[in-house]
Amino acid sequence: MDRDDEVLLVTADGPLRDAVEATAAALGLRVRVVDVDGALARWPSARVVLVGGDRAAALASTGPHRRPHVYLVGFDPVELGTWSMPLGAEVIPLPQGTAWLGGVLAADAGPDSRTVAVVGGSGGVGASTLAAGLALAAVRRGLTCALVDLDPLGGGLDLVLGAERAPGWRWPRLLGARGEVGDVRGVLPVVEGVTVVAMGRGPDEGALTVESVGAVLGSLGRHHGLVLLDPGRVPLPAARQAVRGAEATVLLAGGGVRAVAAASRVAAGLEGAGAGVVVRRAPGGPPVTVVADAVGLPCWGDVPTDRRVAADAEAGEPPGGERSRWGKAVARVLERVWQEACDVG
Missing domain, CATH: 3.40.50.300 (P-loop containing nucleotide triphosphate hydrolases)
Structure with a gap:
């Protein structure tokens, strides 16, 4: 299935949303913030899916199929690591991973590879x-x-x-x-x-x-x-x-x-x-x-x-x-x- 250009952020955490949107804005990108249902609706086609630690358990409980370019983001590396395997996602802890997050968004925005x-x-x-x-x-x-x-x-x-x-x-x-x-x-x-x-x-x-x-x-x-x-x-x-x-x-x-x-x-x-x-x-x-x-x-x-x-x-x-x-x-x-x-x- 072809990807669209959306970057999804699955979270209700205000500080996390601010941190991710700031990183995306610096690259000229916009983020669509969604709940779990919204993520599932766009799961097959979104270019990148960022899953906040506050919504990881709820999303994992739905059993979404494995897809590339899924990342767990948040401020608690231990919590994020718990859901890495169930979601098949890489873990990007913030704020120390801010540069890495920017690299991920920039890389995935490049030519199809x-x-x-x-x-x-x-x-x-x-x-x-x-x-x-x-x-x-x-x-x-x-x-x-x-x-x-x-x-x-x-x-x-x-x-x-x-x-x-x-x-x-x-x-x-x-x-x-x-x-x-x-x-x-x-x-x-x-x-x-x-x-x-x-x-x-x-x-x-x-x-x-x-x-x-x-x-x-x-x-x-x-x-x-x-x-x-x-x-x-x-x-x-x-x-x-x-x-x-x-x-x-x-x-x-x-x-x-x-x-x-x-x-x-x-x-x-x-x-x-x-x-x-x-x-x-x-x-x-x-x-x-x-x-x-x-x-x-x-x-x-x-x-x-x-x-x-x-x-x-x-x-x-x-x-x-x-x-x-x-x-x-x-x-x-x-x-x-x-x-x-x-x-x-």
């Missing part, structure tokens, strides 16, 4: 490789694409792309970002047309924060049609917040018994607007539909287990050529994922 997270259902299944493959397929399709590493325990997305020596900033140089930041494309590595935000490898990288990740993703969303996230199997708080704001989440599941069992547990904890499973096929493994049913998510496609993809990584080359079996399968997955993300957003 889609954010997709790629999560592994079990260790070593190849989620980072799939994320990189989807990014390359997106560029070949004509999309502008950014690939964002949010997993400090992973091997590094620049390594997956064979770009560990590529010039440009990594996360340690971006940790000071807050609120609305300018165009960061000029300082980031670009690999075969994909803008890459990779983890650093120094002894003191610093920790990703919700504020810095939100600011960088906001900038990327204003200049890319697709932003792909690699949050890792055990996401940090900043990565979890980013996944909640994604239009779609891809869960990559292996076909073995243990891999399917692990993917089922990961699927149960996924947060966000919509999720689907992509199955990594293996010789002699169960049918893709059987794996998807066991995981409990709709099937968005499958990819083969291809030794050449691993060989590409060892050789420092991006994964899977466009004409390879794996590359063609990833291109098909991209089409499905893109459609799912557009339908949600």
